[in-house]
Amino acid sequence: MPPLDVSLLHAGWCTHPEFSVMRGGRFSARKFPAMVAVLRHPDRGLILVDTGYTPRFHTLTHRLPWSLYAWLTPVFIAPGDTAAATLRAGGIDPAAVGMIIVTHFHADHIGGLRDFPEARFIWLEEAYAAVKSLRPRAALLAGFLAGFVPDDFEKRSTAVATEQLAPLAELDFLFSGVDILGDGSLMLVALPGHAAGHAGLLFTDQAGRRIFLTIDAVWLKRSLDENRPPHPIARLLMHDARAFRDTFEKLRRLQASHPEITYVVTHCEESHRVLPRFGALR
C-alpha cells in the first residue's frame, strides 16, 4: 500500500452566503475555492481528483436557462488559474496526467476535463448515469453542464459499478468503497446525498497520515466539527437530502472514533492547510 504524494491547487472559486452551507453561518457571501488534489503514485504517475472551474463555465452559462446557474453560483476563474494552467506553470504538461477521478459531475469538479487529453476518467457508475441523458431543465437542476464533458469521455472512462463497492472495515463499516488501483493505495468511497454517485477518496500521504477527501459531503469542515449541517435551503441543490444527512451523521461518528484521520473538504480552505499547495512539493 504505497503512500501517495499529494498537493492541492485551487482552480477558481464561487461565492455563497455562509448560512446556506452551515447552520448559524453569516448571511454575507464568502469565497469557496474549487480544490483539485494532485496525487503522485510511484508506478501509476499523476492522478487528479477533480478538475475545478475553467472559464468555459462563463461560455456555457452565457444564455438562459444556463445563466440561472451562474446567477445562483457566482463563479470567478481567470484563464491562468485553471488546473491545467497551474500544472503547466509548475512544469507539468497536462498530457502527463494519466488518470482523473471524477467525484461527481458538478461544474466545479468537471470544469477542466477537456484540458487533459491523455487522462482516463474514473467515476461511480451512478454519477454519470444520472446526468448524461438529462434534458436542459433537469440538467440545470442537477448542476450539470454537458459542454464540460469531452467528446470521447465514455471511451476514456472506467465506471465503477455499485456492486464493486464493499463496506470498509477501516471506516468502521460506515462507508463502502473500492480499491481503484488494486494495490490498496487509493480507495474510492461512496458518500451519497450531495450529488448522484458522489464519492470521496482515502489514501496515505507522504507524511504517513490517512487522508480522507470528503469532497462535497460538507462544505466547511467546521460544519462537521461543530455539528452544524447546511441550512434547509441547501436541500434544493442536493440530489438526496436524506442521504446527505445520513452521510453527514456517519462522518461525525467516524470523526469521533477516528480523530487520527485527516479530513479534507473541497470547498473549505481551512481544511486545505494541512496539505502542501501544489508547487511547494518539488
Ligand SMILES: [Zn+2]
Ligand atoms: Zn458539488
